[in-house]
Each structure stands twice: as structure tokens, then as C-alpha cells.
Amino acid sequence: MKEKIGNNYLLFLNILVVVYSFYVFLSVFQERAILTDDLAGFYVLESVPASYFSYLYTFLDSQIMAARPVSGIVTGTLTFLSRNNDSVYFLGMLFFPLSLMAIYWVGSKILSKELAGLMTLLYSCSLIGTSIQFSTIMLNSNLATIFFALSIYYAYIRKSILISSLFFIASVFSYEIFLPLLLLPLFLIKENKDRIIFAILTLGTIFIFRKIIQPSIFVHSYQRDEVSKIFEYKRVVFVVMCAVKMFFRDFFEGIYKGILNVRRMNIFEIALSLAIPSVVYKIFSNYDFKGKEQDYKKLMIISFICILIGLSIYFFSSYIPTLFGFENRNLGAIRLFYTLFIIFGVIYLSLKMSWQSRTISVFFAGIAFLFIITNISVKSSWIYASKFNNEIFSKLSVALKENNIKAGNVCVDYDVFNEIKTNPNLTLREPLFYKSWESPMLCKVNGIDPQKIHVYNVETQKDCTILFQYKNGKMNRSK
Numbered sequence: 001m002k003e004k005i006g007n008n009y010l011l012f013l014n015i016l017v018v019v020y021s022f023y024v025f026l027s028v029f030q031e032r033a034i035l036t037d038d039l040a041g042f043y044v045l046e047s048v049p050a051s052y053f054s055y056l057y058t059f060l061d062s063q064i065m066a067a068r069p070v071s072g073i074v075t076g077t078l079t080f081l082s083r084n085n086d087s088v089y090f091l092g093m094l095f096f097p098l099s100l101m102a103i104y105w106v107g108s109k110i111l112s113k114e115l116a117g118l119m120t121l122l123y124s125c126s127l128i129g130t131s132i133q134f135s136t137i138m139l140n141s142n143l144a145t146i147f148f149a150l151s152i153y154y155a156y157i158r159k160s161i162l163i164s165s166l167f168f169i170a171s172v173f174s175y176e177i178f179l180p181l182l183l184l185p186l187f188l189i190k191e192n193k194d195r196i197i198f199a200i201l202t203l204g205t206i207f208i209f210r211k212i213i214q215p216s217i218f219v220h221s222y223q224r225d226e227v228s229k230i231f232e233y234k235r236v237v238f239v240v241m242c243a244v245k246m247f248f249r250d251f252f253e254g255i256y257k258g259i260l261n262v263r264r265m266n267i268f269e270i271a272l273s274l275a276i277p278s279v280v281y282k283i284f285s286n287y288d289f290k291g292k293e294q295d296y297k298k299l300m301i302i303s304f305i306c307i308l309i310g311l312s313i314y315f316f317s318s319y320i321p322t323l324f325g326f327e328n329r330n331l332g333a334i335r336l337f338y339t340l341f342i343i344f345g346v347i348y349l350s351l352k353m354s355w356q357s358r359t360i361s362v363f364f365a366g367i368a369f370l371f372i373i374t375n376i377s378v379k380s381s382w383i384y385a386s387k388f389n390n391e392i393f394s395k396l397s398v399a400l401k402e403n404n405i406k407a408g409n410v411c412v413d414y415d416v417f418n419e420i421k422t423n424p425n426l427t428l429r430e431p432l433f434y435k436s437w438e439s440p441m442l443c444k445v446n447g448i449d450p451q452k453i454h455v456y457n458v459e460t461q462k463d464c465t466i467l468f469q470y471k472n473g474k475m476n477r478s479k
Contacts, residue, residue, distance in 0.1 A: 021097045033386035036326040036431045039441040066218040071140030071174035092136035099142040106149040123339045125375035129331030140175040141332040147171035148178040155185040165201045177333040250323045258374025273372045277365035284361035296348040303341035324429040377427045385430040393446035395475035407452040411464030
């Protein structure tokens with residue numbers, strides 16, 4: 001009887017996670033919230049040529065997509081189909097819920113269904129790498145997660161080295177975040193001969209494509225790895241400091257802001273943020289954690305090591321680990337293993353202190369509540385940032401007409417750095433207008449001809465002859 005009730009609660013949790021993830025998607029879709037890199041992809045919709053294969057090759061032949069043919073084909077196809085209906089573009093966000101399905105399915109094969117459900121829930125509302133949840137163009141990260149999860153399944157459960165290798169290659173050719181985690185399937189594979197085959201097949205294929213095929217077929221081929229940076233001592237120290245700051249300061253700052261923004265949540269959001277933790281408590285209040293302490297310890301250690309390995313990508317690139325802005329987009333692998341580390345860390349430490357299941361379930365319910373309200377806050381901030389950017393360009397459009405400006409380079413000053421740090425509507429410094437390539441789409445949708453008027457943020461273009469200052473909701477020309 002208890003088992004049947006537990007299964008009902010688990011089913012209810014899975015339904016709530018689906019409802020929650022689709023609610024977030026529909027909220028962003030309804031508001032047409034487009035930020036940063038998505039602006040570049042969104043801007044090309046009307047200029048997409050009639051020929052699918054011609055466009056797809058052009059789309060792949062770029063610095064961004066040449067090294068990522070799998071996600072490039074998916075993103076390019078989505079963009080091509082969006083040329084007559086821009087709503088189609090937002091369907092790329094559905095790859096995040098699809099990644100949740102993959103995580104749960106694989107997790108349930110390795111762990112219990114209850115722990116798989118908890119893992120999927122906490123991953124779905126994590127503070128880490130929020131861009132992969134709210135940005136269409138980051139479907140590449142979600143594809144990489146799906147393929148990586150399947151690679152682990154075929155390596156550990158099905159013992160199929162070939163299929164596991166193919167899925168891992170597909171993950172890397174979608175997004176490179178899991179490349180250093182090649183060590184995980186190698187660890188899970190038991191036979192040394194199979195490990196060698198997996199490593200040769202996987203690394204060989206990636207190397208041949210990146211170094212031989214890619215530069216041969218794409219004119220604008222670009223090698224993203226920067227191995228020499230590992231020898232830059234000051235940068236290595238800086239990356240380590242950023243990672244420590246991200247986990248021990250910024251993470252909790254985000255939760256604090258999420259708590260402050262509870263007052264902005266609507267009734268449905270409040271209901272979800274209370275209902276989901278309540279179900280989590282019910283599921284684990286009578287869960288049998290005992291007898292597997294060493295397994296939880298091992299999984300906690302593996303998760304921690306995978307976090308460290310996942311962070312290694314920052315030593316071989318120009319990126320830095322951060323929770324803020326669109327720069328958090330590289331954290332998909334860290335998001336996954338940090339979720340696992342929290343779960344197994346809580347269980348293992350609780351068992352060491354001889355806590356009962358009810359106490360552990362209270363902790364999980366509390367973590368779920370904090371994650372959900374923070375994630376909802378980030379969702380609202382993403383929408384707010386999109387509206388903020390459009391408000392700037394809408395006011396600029398009116399000001400340009402009032403000043404009879406029809407062409408030229410125009411700069412906008414709204415003290416962007418102070419705005420990002422102090423605006424209470426932003427949770428994790430969601431990206432506001434900054435880069436020059438962000439302006440064409442914002443111009444276009446707000447009645448400014450981007451072919452005649454080029455808009456810059458004053459912070460990126462110091463020698464402006466035409467300068468407007470945006471302050472307190474008003475756009476005034478500076479003299």
C-alpha cells in the first residue's frame with residue numbers, strides 16, 4: 001500500500017515538473033523574450049534564402065557553427081523554418097524539456113526512480129547556466145546533454161561501446177561542454193580493451209573532423225580550443241578564483257535575490273513553488289536511504305570530480321565560469337553534476353549524522369523550494385531584460401524622429417554596468433543591450449532602419465558624434 005502511494009506521489013512529481021518546465025517556456029514564448037545571441041539568429045529570419053541546403057551550408061560555414069555540425073543542422077533548420085513565422089524560432093527552447101526527459105530516463109536506469117525524479121527537478125530549476133533554459137540558440141547545450149546522457153546509458157547499462165561513442169561524438173559536435181568528461185564513460189567501461197576502443201574511436205573522430213574535415217569544407221572554419229592559455233599562470237588563477245566565487249558567493253546571492261522576488265510571483269507560481277516541495281517531502285519522508293551509504297559516497301565523489309573536470313574547459317578557452325548574464329551558457333555540464341553533488345552530498349552527510357528520512361526529505365523540499373523561486377525569478381528577469389532593451393530602442397526611435405536624425409552612428413548611454421548590478425528586477429545580471437551586434441534586431445522591431453542608423457552602447461563606442469542618454473524612462477540627446 002505504501003509503495004503504491006509512493007508511486008502516485010512520484011507520478012505527481014513528474015507531472016508537476018512537466019507543467020513547471022512548460023509554464024516557463026510558455027511565459028518566455030508569450031513575451032517574445034529575446035536576448036543577446038538570439039538577436040543575431042533572430043535577425044536573419046527574413047533574409048533566409050529559398051533553398052534549404054544552400055542556407056544550411058551558409059549557416060554552418062561560420063565561426064560559431066562550423067565546429068558544431070549536429071546542433072548547427074538543428075538550429076539552421078529551425079531558423080530556415082522560421083522565415084515565414086518567427087514563432088517557430090522559439091520552439092528551440094523545447095530542447096530543454098527534452099533534455100529533462102533524457103536525464104530522467106537515464107537516471108532511472110542507474111538510480112532509483114525517486115532519485116531520478118529529484119535530480120530532474122533540481123536540474124530543471126538550477127541557478128547554474130540559466131541561459132540554456134531561456135535561450136533558443138542554446139539548444140546546442142541541451143542537445144549535448146541529451147547525447148551525453150545517452151552515451152552514459154549505453155556505456156554503463158547496455159555495454160555498447162560503439163553506440164556510446166557515437167552519442168558522445170554527437171554531444172561534442174553539438175557543444176563542447178562535455179568533451180573533458182570523456183573520462184566518465186572510460187571510468188564506467190570495465191574492460192581495458194573496450195576503453196581503448198572507445199577512446200580511439202571518439203577522440204579520433206573528433207580530431208579528424210576538427211583538424212582536417214572542418215577546415216577543408218568550411219571557408220570560415222575556426223578552431224575554438226586555445227591550449228596555450230593553460231600556461232598563462234595569472235589567467236589560470238583568475239579562473240580558479242571565479243569558480244570559487246561562483247559556488248560560494250554568487251550562488252547564494254542568486255538565491256537571496258530569488259527570495260526577495262517572491263513578492264512579484266503570481267498565484268500560479270506560488271502554488272507551484274509550494275506544491276512541488278510538498279510532493280518531494282512526501283516521496284522521501286519514508287524513503288529507505290540506509291544500506292547504501294558507500295554508494296552515495298562514491299556518487300558524491302564522482303560528481304565532485306566531474307565538476308572539476310567540467311571546469312577544465314575554461315583553462316583551454318577565453319571563457320570564464322560565471323553565473324551571470326549570457327556568459328553562463330557554458331555551464332551545462334556543471335549544472336548537471338552540481339545537481340548530483342548536492343543530492344548525494346546531502347544524503348551522505350545526513351546518514352553520517354544518523355538523520356532520519358523525514359529530516360533528509362525536509363532538506364530536499366527546502367532546496368527544491370529555493371531553487372524553484374529563484375528560477376522563477378530568473379524567468380521574470382529574462383522577460384524584464386527583453387522589455388528593458390525594447391523600451392530603450394522604442395524611446396530612441398521617438399527621439400531620433402524628434403531630432404530629425406535619419407542616418408549615422410548613434411550611441412546610447414544608460415550606465416549599463418550600474419544598471420546590471422543594482423536593478424532589483426535582475427536576478428543574475430541578465431544581459432541588457434551592450435554589444436553592437438545586438439542592435440540591428442532591436443532597431444528593426446522598434447521602427448529604426450538598421451541599414452541607415454547604427455546604434456552602439458557608449459561603453460563600446462567612445463567616439464560618438466550623436467549621443468543619447470536614457471535615464472528615468474526618458475531618452476534625451478546629450479550636447
